[in-house]
Amino acid sequence: xxxxxxxxxxxxxxxxxxxxxxxxxxxxxxxxxxxxxxxxxxxxxxxxxxxxxxxxxxxxxxxxxxxxxxxxxxxxxxxxxxxxxxxxxxxxxxxxxxxxxxxxxxxxxxxxxxxxxxxxxxxxxxxxxxxxxxxxxxxxxxxxxxxxxxxxxxxxxxxxxxxxxxxxxxxxxxxxxxxxxxxxxxxxxxxxxxxxxxxxxxxxxxxxxxxxxxxxxxxxxxxxxxxxxxxxxxxxxxxxxxxxxxxxxxxxxxxxxxxxxxxxxxxxxxxxxxxxxxxxxxxxxxxxxxxxxxxxxxxxxxxxxxxxxxxxxxxxxxxxxxxxxxxxxxxxxxxxxxxxxxxxxxxxxxxxxxxxxxxxxxxxxxxxxxxxxxxxxxxxxxxxxxxxxxxxxxxxxxxxxxxxxxxxxxxxxxxxxxxxxxxxxxxxxxxxxxxxxxxxxxxxxxxxxxxxxxxxxxxxxxxxxxxxxxxxxxxxxxxxxxxxxxxxxxxxxxxxxxxxxxxxxxxxxxxxxxxxxxxxxxxxxxxxxxxxxxxxxxxxxxxxxxxxxxxxxxxxx
Numbered sequence: 001x002x003x004x005x006x007x008x009x010x011x012x013x014x015x016x017x018x019x020x021x022x023x024x025x026x027x028x029x030x031x032x033x034x035x036x037x038x039x040x041x042x043x044x045x046x047x048x049x050x051x052x053x054x055x056x057x058x059x060x061x062x063x064x065x066x067x068x069x070x071x072x073x074x075x076x077x078x079x080x081x082x083x084x085x086x087x088x089x090x091x092x093x094x095x096x097x098x099x100x101x102x103x104x105x106x107x108x109x110x111x112x113x114x115x116x117x118x119x120x121x122x123x124x125x126x127x128x129x130x131x132x133x134x135x136x137x138x139x140x141x142x143x144x145x146x147x148x149x150x151x152x153x154x155x156x157x158x159x160x161x162x163x164x165x166x167x168x169x170x171x172x173x174x175x176x177x178x179x180x181x182x183x184x185x186x187x188x189x190x191x192x193x194x195x196x197x198x199x200x201x202x203x204x205x206x207x208x209x210x211x212x213x214x215x216x217x218x219x220x221x222x223x224x225x226x227x228x229x230x231x232x233x234x235x236x237x238x239x240x241x242x243x244x245x246x247x248x249x250x251x252x253x254x255x256x257x258x259x260x261x262x263x264x265x266x267x268x269x270x271x272x273x274x275x276x277x278x279x280x281x282x283x284x285x286x287x288x289x290x291x292x293x294x295x296x297x298x299x300x301x302x303x304x305x306x307x308x309x310x311x312x313x314x315x316x317x318x319x320x321x322x323x324x325x326x327x328x329x330x331x332x333x334x335x336x337x338x339x340x341x342x343x344x345x346x347x348x349x350x351x352x353x354x355x356x357x358x359x360x361x362x363x364x365x366x367x368x369x370x371x372x373x374x375x376x377x378x379x380x381x382x383x384x385x386x387x388x389x390x391x392x393x394x395x396x397x398x399x400x401x402x403x404x405x406x407x408x409x410x411x412x413x414x415x416x417x418x419x420x421x422x423x424x425x426x427x428x429x430x431x432x433x434x435x436x437x438x439x440x441x442x443x444x445x446x447x448x449x450x451x452x453x454x455x456x457x458x459x460x461x462x463x464x465x466x467x468x469x470x471x472x473x474x475x476x477x478x479x480x481x482x483x484x485x486x487x488x489x490x491x492x493x494x495x496x497x498x499x500x501x502x503x504x505x506x507x508x509x510x511x512x513x514x515x516x517x518x519x520x521x522x523x524x525x526x527x528x529x530x531x532x533x534x535x536x537x538x539x540x541x542x543x544x545x546x547x548x549x550x551x552x553x554x555x556x557x
Contacts, residue, residue, distance in 0.1 A: 154518060156269075156272045156518075157533075164526065165524060166527050169503075169524075171264075175492065177492060177499050179372075179494040195368060195369050195370075197243065197369055198239055198366070203386055203387045206387065206454070208388065210474050218470040218472050221328055221458055226327075233254075233285040234257070243367065251282045251378045252380075257285055257292070258443075259439075259447065260292055262443050269516070271515070272513055295437060299435075300432065300435040301433035365383060366384060382449070384450060385400040390451070397450045397451050401456070402456040402458050403430050405458070405460065412432075413426055427485075450479060452476050457471070458471055500523075511528050511529065512525060
């Protein structure tokens with residue numbers, strides 16, 4: 001390889017550059033250049049291939065043998081724009097407008113509006129309605145801005161260190177499940193996939209005058225003095241304990257727990273269901289004082305309620321308000337016992353004594369069986385709320401629920417202006433905001449074999465006062481048709497339930513917990529100790545395997 005020898009360099013103390021031209025460079029031809037040309041490189045170590053794009057054959061034209069071409073430098077070469085910027089129409093008149101009387105008037109008006117806004121904000125804060133980040137005149141802007149500060153949701157129950165995760169069930173995977181159930185069609189054309197085993201309790205008759213209530217003839221909601229209905233757990237139900245001794249039945253649960261599992265993929269908030277694996281039996285139940293006994297509000301809305309202690313419309317406060325509204329609405333739309341005799345089933349209510357019916361909520365239960373597979377039969381305790389006479393004077397069983405409007409600004413549709421003229425738009429908005437709740441109501445009615453689902457629309461008299469409400473109207477739907485209207489795929493709902501039951505039946509005997517993750521779209525199955533969630537005096541689920549007769553649980557508080 002040839003060596004590179006640096007030529008000698010002469011020092012010039014009084015000037016810059018070489019003193020004379022070296023001998024070896026005296027005969028090199030020289031090409032003139034202009035001082036206005038951009039300075040290029042002295043040498044190019046990348047090779048001559050970069051210039052083949054300009055000279056296709058690789059030959060340099062005559063007279064330009066020393067010309068250097070650098071396309072990148074030429075492309076980035078720009079001249080500085082020294083011309084004066086052109087003033088637009090608005091900028092030309094801005095100076096005159098600032099000194100004009102019109103501008104001073106507008107400025108004073110803005111100052112007055114700012115003072116009014118501050119005074120309104122102070123009054124709004126004193127009423128306990130201020131939101132994090134300050135309140136603006138347009139409440140939706142403040143609401144949207146606070147959404148980015150929303151905290152992570154807490155689980156429905158504290159997760160202990162000794163709990164073991166058994167399975168994660170993602171909603172994306174659950175959406176692909178399908179399990180078609182064989183249905184029977186009765187003489188009235190009602191589709192039913194279950195069969196009654198035991199019917200007990202008594203029902204009041206529905207007051208049909210509430211079907212004529214409109215926005216213009218609204219009725220105030222009267223708070224009921226009767227206690228809330230306590231949802232007795234599956235393992236504390238004496239009738240389920242009797243049925244568990246029969247080899248025919250395998251899985252047991254309440255309509256609250258079963259409908260929650262079937263509609264699990266629509267849920268957002270955290271909830272949990274306890275699973276008891278005892279021998280060949282499987283018991284699904286909610287905990288005492290569980291979140292499943294309360295109703296959620298705007299759970300699936302684009303702008304769900306914000307967790308803030310200073311605001312009345314928090315998820316917990318709205319849930320308590322919706323639960324009380326449903327209880328009061330149900331008792332108000334029923335006829336008094338003195339008007340007509342109650343509709344009574346053959347068996348009495350196992351949780352309330354007959355002489356205490358006037359003091360407690362009048363309700364009926366149906367224990368129904370659903371055959372999922374050979375050797376796998378599900379028993380569900382279903383709830384019925386009222387009875388009414390059908391078109392052919394036959395008895396129709398009803399499930400009665402109530403949707404509540406807490407603030408028209410956040411719900412999307414003002415009920416008082418749209419409910420009478422566009423009831424479909426109101427229902428579509430509620431489906432978007434409360435998809436999980438409506439799906440649970442529909443599935444509970446289908447499990448119970450109810451003839452109709454009666455839905456009431458209850459709104460606040462004043463959006464800032466959660467204690468005063470008015471009934472704006474009612475609508476009645478057939479459960480099967482309503483499921484189609486809200487895009488509820490029943491085959492998928494049964495498929496999700498069948499998948500969860502099969503998964504739990506493969507577990508060893510013990511106690512487990514199915515919990516909706518508070519911040520992710522999935523269900524998580526935990527293996528928990530047997531003493532979890534048990535207080536003094538509670539009986540264990542394994543008692544159902546004993547031969548002695550179970551004792552009644554007494555009255556409901």
